[in-house]
Amino acid sequence: MSSHPYLLGAACATPLLYLAITKWARPKPIPGIAHYPITSLLGDIPRVTEDMRVYGNIFDDGGFYNAAFKTGAPIWQLFVGPFDKWVGFADAQEMEDVLNRATRTRAVDQSDIMLAAFSGTIPYGMVSLKSDDVWRKHRRVMNPLVTSKYLKSMTPAIAESARALVDLWKSKMQRVKSKGGTCFSCEDDFRYVSIDAITSITLGKSLDTIPHARSIIETSEINVGPYGGATFHLPKLPLYESLRYLFECIGDATTLPAFIAYIKQQTLRYTPTFRKHYKYVIDHIFSFVTEARQAVKEARALNEEYEAKSLVGMVAEKEGLPGHESLHEWELRDEILAYIFAVSTCLGHDTTAAALTWGMKFLTENPRVQEVLHAELVNALADSPESRPVTFDEMMSPETTPYLEAVVSEILRCAKVAAASSKQTTEPLELLGTVIPPGTSIAWCTHIACDNATVDNEAKLRALDPVRSESSRKNGLGGRGLWKTPTDRFEPERWITVDEKTGQSTFNPRAGYSFPFGIGLRSCAGKQLAVLELKIYIATLNLAFFLSEVPKELSSHRAKIQISRVPDQAFVAPIEWN
Numbered sequence: 001m002s003s004h005p006y007l008l009g010a011a012c013a014t015p016l017l018y019l020a021i022t023k024w025a026r027p028k029p030i031p032g033i034a035h036y037p038i039t040s041l042l043g044d045i046p047r048v049t050e051d052m053r054v055y056g057n058i059f060d061d062g063g064f065y066n067a068a069f070k071t072g073a074p075i076w077q078l079f080v081g082p083f084d085k086w087v088g089f090a091d092a093q094e095m096e097d098v099l100n101r102a103t104r105t106r107a108v109d110q111s112d113i114m115l116a117a118f119s120g121t122i123p124y125g126m127v128s129l130k131s132d133d134v135w136r137k138h139r140r141v142m143n144p145l146v147t148s149k150y151l152k153s154m155t156p157a158i159a160e161s162a163r164a165l166v167d168l169w170k171s172k173m174q175r176v177k178s179k180g181g182t183c184f185s186c187e188d189d190f191r192y193v194s195i196d197a198i199t200s201i202t203l204g205k206s207l208d209t210i211p212h213a214r215s216i217i218e219t220s221e222i223n224v225g226p227y228g229g230a231t232f233h234l235p236k237l238p239l240y241e242s243l244r245y246l247f248e249c250i251g252d253a254t255t256l257p258a259f260i261a262y263i264k265q266q267t268l269r270y271t272p273t274f275r276k277h278y279k280y281v282i283d284h285i286f287s288f289v290t291e292a293r294q295a296v297k298e299a300r301a302l303n304e305e306y307e308a309k310s311l312v313g314m315v316a317e318k319e320g321l322p323g324h325e326s327l328h329e330w331e332l333r334d335e336i337l338a339y340i341f342a343v344s345t346c347l348g349h350d351t352t353a354a355a356l357t358w359g360m361k362f363l364t365e366n367p368r369v370q371e372v373l374h375a376e377l378v379n380a381l382a383d384s385p386e387s388r389p390v391t392f393d394e395m396m397s398p399e400t401t402p403y404l405e406a407v408v409s410e411i412l413r414c415a416k417v418a419a420a421s422s423k424q425t426t427e428p429l430e431l432l433g434t435v436i437p438p439g440t441s442i443a444w445c446t447h448i449a450c451d452n453a454t455v456d457n458e459a460k461l462r463a464l465d466p467v468r469s470e471s472s473r474k475n476g477l478g479g480r481g482l483w484k485t486p487t488d489r490f491e492p493e494r495w496i497t498v499d500e501k502t503g504q505s506t507f508n509p510r511a512g513y514s515f516p517f518g519i520g521l522r523s524c525a526g527k528q529l530a531v532l533e534l535k536i537y538i539a540t541l542n543l544a545f546f547l548s549e550v551p552k553e554l555s556s557h558r559a560k561i562q563i564s565r566v567p568d569q570a571f572v573a574p575i576e577w578n
């Protein structure tokens with residue numbers, strides 16, 4: 001009898017306590033920033049999950065993030081469970097202005113999410129560092145890699161790997177036809193070709209995955225699907241397998257809350273499989289570092305000049321010289337590894353491979369673009385360019401090959417390989433009149449912002465002028481235009497200006513907004529190399545092949561995020577030009 005009042009009290013208190021806890025634990029919005037109604041502790045997790053299921057990622061047209069920007073403001077907030085929130089930002093003019101300033105003053109720095117995501121594989125690579133003195137040293141030591149001198153010395157290796165890909169595709173197409181197929185999946189091929197190029201560039205010796213693939217293509221397993229699409233199953237080289245394993249360990253880490261990503265990465269790091277693959281890769285890298293150091297030592301002993309032709313050669317050449325900085329052994333290891341397997345929503349081979357894979361889709365769907373490009377290349381490059389590797393000087397002449405520049409810029413714009421760049425505020429940051437508190441993660445949605453920077457949207461963009469920062473108002477579009485034709489169209493002509501009097505075409509890199517390499521101090525450290533690689537591969541493939549139509553069942557534009565944004569389906573049907 002005497003326990004009834006307690007039971008009654010407990011019965012009344014439980015729902016109240018439940019309500020209090022759920023209210024306390026519900027995501028807390030930042031005042032003044034739009035968001036979807038918060039209906040549960042999960043915040044936007046169900047929307048994210050649904051978009052991942054339907055679109056394969058959260059940034060694509062039709063997805064809720066994109067819809068949020070289209071219907072609402074350029075600032076949006078997203079809740080990942082009760083405690084983790086993101087601010088998404090998508091106004092190109094303001095983004096360029098704020099990121100250029102704020103990354104330099106460190107008001108905006110690399111996010112904890114990025115640090116956590118790479119903490120297992122490359123904890124000392126520049127992508128895993130805040131913008132401090134150590135990061136600056138890394139950038140200084142690695143920067144010469146993208147100077148004209150080194151890019152020029154790397155070009156023959158990249159051009160050779162592109163020619164090897166042409167040979168591989170000829171062999172593949174023969175086998176496909178012999179099995180009654182019409183096209184084949186090229187997704188792995190671009191991974192192979194870009195890993196061959198990046199290992200040449202960093203270590204001075206290609207991994208030769210393309211020649212390996214070619215040597216076994218005749219006997220390899222091939223499946224031809226119902227629409228004539230063939231898939232080859234090629235046994236992979238052990239080093240490639242190990243690199244891929246490490247790369248995939250990063251996996252979805254950039255989309256997880258920082259503490260979960262950190263725990264996941266640290267757990268993985270100590271598993272026997274990770275350690276086995278990691279050791280194999282690092283031993284391989286250091287065998288080249290040791291070799292390069294030895295070669296520098298011998299050249300110095302003979303008073304000869306050492307000519308570096310790779311990243312490790314370049315680093316070894318400078319080591320120990322007065323006035324030159326060196327990286328610690330573990331920093332060097334992580335930088336090389338980062339360059340090889342291409343990280344962040346960014347770096348090196350996977351981003352380049354993803355951009356190329358999208359590029360094949362866009363070209364296949366636009367036969368006219370292929371024809372215009374082919375005519376330009378055949379006219380501009382002398383000495384039968386289709387039967388020899390292209391050269392550095394040919395690839396660095398926008399005045400003679402403006403259409404190639406335009407095609408590559410358009411591929412980068414439409415591929416959206418790095419759909420957003422994640423950064424974190426370190427102090428209160430004003431964005432279009434809204435103050436974002438310190439410690440907030442911001443997804444700078446570069447592609448959504450650039451896609452919306454159109455003449456059609458001009459009135460909406462100008463309506464934001466009163467809340468833009470002073471320098472943004474002063475600089476305006478910074479000499480750029482707004483896109484005149486719909487941004488969901490693949491249209492290299494948008495980058496070309498034609499002189500009305502002479503009819504001369506010129507490539508205009510500031511025709512409109514496109515930020516595939518990010519903005520500001522932490523933008524891509526390999527941009528020049530990436531663009532050079534893309535030009536070499538696109539030019540070499542276009543000189544060799546016309547990409548003919550692929551059945552629509554094999555041509556979906558659905559994307560999946562594997563650190564980079566890659567197409568779900570990537571079939572090509574290359575035929576040699578008549």
Ligand code: HEM
Pocket residue numbers: 126127128338339344345346347348349351352355417418421422516517518519521522523524525526527529530
């Ligand atoms: C199509 C190819 C590529 C694309 C689209 C791309 C894009 C990006 C993006 C968006 C970022 C982050 C920028 C930011 O957070 O603001 C980045 C960072 C970076 N990228 Fe690339 N990238 C490509 C190729 C490369 C290549 C070939 C290399 C080097 C070999 C490279 C090295 C790096 C490095 C080291 C960083 C980190 C910079 C830092 O944290 O300071 N990238 N890249």
